[in-house]
Amino acid sequence: MAHYSLTPRVKLLAERLLSQNSTISTERAAILETLGGDVAGMPQLVKNAKLFNELVKQLPGYIGPDELIIGSQSSTPRAAVFHSENELRSPSAFTAFGQTSPDYLAVITKGCSPSKPKWKTAPEASAAPSAVLDWTKSTNAAP
Structure with a gap:
């Protein structure tokens, strides 16, 4: 296998990421819990679309310096996402249209x-x- 090395930009990004402490973000779960009753009884695909739309509108985005791919599941870097009870009970996010990854x-x-x-x-x-x-x-x- 060929030897690969990190580019200066990727090395800087890795050092920056590893120098930060991990946190837990509850923003996402809080936003989804407030919509629980509003989407009850809707078809699952419509429900997912409405929840995603609300997340995009309310969740503050994170854009890191020197990043080529922008966005994150939380508003801070290196934050673990806290899932709501409904998400934990729902089928996998990787199951769509009757197909399971x-x-x-x-x-x-x-x-x-x-x-x-x-x-x-x-x-x-x-x-x-x-x-x-x-x-x-x-x-x-x-x-």
């Missing part, structure tokens, strides 16, 4: 096998032309 730790440690879809035979395909490929029978088991 993979367990990345398992993928990194065990690897993954490629999906092998099973093609339907011609009579089956003509019976259901919109479902020529049956993805439900694909195998995604790790080796």
Whole structure:
């Protein structure tokens, strides 16, 4: 593997980050808790959009000096976000539109096998032309 070194800007950013103490930010949880009743009963995607909109409007943004990527989950650098009770009980943020993202730790440690879809035979395909490929029978088991 090639040897990589930090650029002066990245080295400065790393030193600046590591010189600061970690904190816990409750701003995000407080904003979301105030909206709890207003979004009750809405479809989950609409609820998520409204909550995100409120966060963008109310949460003060943090833009660090020398940063190319701006923004943070809190208004201070190196702050851990405190999640509300509702967020802790809700499904993962990585589950959307019925799709669940993979367990990345398992993928990194065990690897993954490629999906092998099973093609339907011609009579089956003509019976259901919109479902020529049956993805439900694909195998995604790790080796």
